[in-house]
Amino acid sequence: MPIVEVRNLKKVYNGSVTALKGISFDVEEGEIFGFLGPNGAGKTTTVHILCTLTTPTGGSAKVCGFDVVKYPDEVRRRIGFVPQDISVDDELTARENLELHAKLYHMPKDLREKKIEEMLELVGLKERAESLVKTFSGGMRRRLEIAEGLLHNPEVLFLDEPTIGLDPASRMTIWEQLRELNKEGVTIFITTHYMDEADRLCNRVAIIDLGEIKAIGKPNELKEDVGGDVIILKTNDSDKLLERLLSLPFIKEATSQNGTLRVTVGSGEKVIPLIFEEARSLGVNIESVSLNKPTLDDVFVKYTGRSLRDEKTDKIERFKQYMIMKRRRR
Amino acid sequence: MIKEACYVCERELRHFIRMKVQIISSIVTPIVWLVFFGYSMNIISSGLGGVNVLSVLIGGERSIFPYFLTLALNATPLQSLIIQNYLGISYLDFFYSGVIGVTVMFACVFSGISIIWDKRFGFFNKLLVAPIPRLSIMLGKTMYATIRGLIQGVIILGLSFLIGARIRTGMMGVALALVFMLMIGLGLGAFSMSLGIKLADQEALFGIINMITLPLFISSGAFMPVETMPGWLQVIAYGNPLTYLVDALRLCLLGGPYSALGFPFSLIDVAPRLMKNLVALSVFTGTFLVIGTLLFRGSVK
Secondary structure (H helix, E strand, O other): OOOEEEEEEEEEEOOOEEEEEEEEEEEOOOOEEEEEOOOOOOHHHHHHHHOOOOOOOEEEEEEOOEEOOOOHHHHHHHEEEEOOOOOOOOOOEHHHHHHHHHHHOOOOHHHHHHHHHHHHHHOOOHHHOOOEHHHOOHHHHHHHHHHHHHHOOOOEEEEEOOOOOOOHHHHHHHHHHHHHHHHOOOEEEEEEOOHHHHHHHOOEEEEEEOOEEEEEEOHHHHHHHHOOEEEEEEEOOHHHHHHHHHOOOOEEEEEEEOOEEEEEEOOHHHHHHHHHHHHHHHOOOEEEEEEEOOOHHHHHHHHHOOOOOOOOOOHHHHHHHHHHHHHHHO | OHHHHHHHHHHHHHHHHHOHHHHHHHHHHHHHHHHHHHHHHHHHHHHHHOOOHHHHHHHOOOOOHHHHHHHHOOOOHHHHHHHHHHHOOOHHHHHHHHHHHHHHHHHHHOOOHHHHHHHHOOHHHHHHHOOOOHHHHHHHHHHHHHHHHHHHHHHHHHHHHHOOOOOOOHHHHHHHHHHHHHHHHHHHHHHHHHHHHHOOOHHHHHHHHHHHHHHHHHHOOOOOOHHHOOHHHHHHHHOOHHHHHHHHHHHHHHOEOOOOOOOOOEOOOOHHHHHHHHHHHHHHHHHHHHHHHHHHHHHOO
């Protein structure tokens, strides 16, 4: 049974702004599931519905087997939520933040103390436990936030853009910690607009744009669907090699331009040695080789016609985002 | 529900003890009132009463002069009652209950700001994701507002005593005064929370609160007896919860009757009037609690 089950989920804000147009997906127990899309795509709305913060306009969503609208308290007990805006309490120390959280989740005192120590250790904040959070850096706050999300042993952890605005080193640390957690059996649901994050961290990714899921799958499969890896070769006799390569079954496409060969294949790492063997047997010298793998951005372009990289959205989109932001603040 | 509310309240109290500037300013402002108004008005009333200015400055003086004044002025029964009631005590004695009331009001009425901050910083969502009854959030914050109001009220009471205001009813009167402070604290706290839950930014809340606190303050009888106000202002005064609080505090702390030739100060004499105040405040507090609860329920699913 999937741990998160979403069926035809719709959300319309203020009767006019459509944030979700009816999405469906499942998250299996134990996986890291990514929600990849640009700002305003509906990622946060989805997470808020799953975390019982917003009610859907239509469709249904189940978390840990409980309907989020009918049994919100059952869902709340079983999930951890790391919001997009850092929301740990600035005026409390790290330990006080965790203590408050533990109390709100009704953890008994001895378990509370044990888990707080454990979490401080896990996120590397043990030395700063007694410092006020307002003295923390962005990465430290984020880590404290994650520690809070995990404190009560949730079955699923929802993270809304957990690495937004962080430096590369902090991002790596957080990824490392999330992988570690996942190994211990926590299902992780993460939204992001960073392709590398979705690619390197997630077992499966859903690509969402304008309130619709455009594609779901393992990052590798999604990328292979785009067309596969591109190998670029420089040789002393490209035409001779090209002729041979075109006759091989695992080559999808090959062209030669000004002595440079462009070869499209399924998996570049496996094909390169084979190409070298062919070249040697033909007596062709390979001067240089490079492998270009498709990114999830290419996948995004394929399904939406736009790049994730350029965040240029038209006026209507911006207005929608504004309304959603406004709504979220209230 | 109560347990969770206590956790929410505990967090707010932790915040409170770290807000050094706010604590100091919330205590200094009433002291300024007490000293500036309390003493300067004392001189005026002493001029009327012909009492030695110095003795008034030290702590006010009960004078028999007002009694003769009312006779001399050939005053109507109402006027004579007012003069006897209020000129018999120093203005500081009269005024400090009002300052306590206003301090409690200000402490509570701005507390809704914390909900707005929490919404802005996402902490509110964190509370909403937790498996706790929704209302415990509002209850906890209202509890905090009340506690804060009580703390500040007690501090001002102590300081008033130190600078010479008199408490004529002993500990019993102080205990009763605390009950009244608690009542208004709950009501105004809930009122402020319901504003906080409805409004999106703190400027709007500040605007609304400033708009209503000044009239409440002036018409409350903290500065001057309600009986001496023009008729239209009296109408406002009797619709103002603060009026009942200030009157109740004054009765609790000074006892009654506070006339020059009155009986020894006691709470028994004022019991009926205290009951009236208690009923009026209960109605206000009950109404605000219900409205606050309904608004909170409506906004937070």
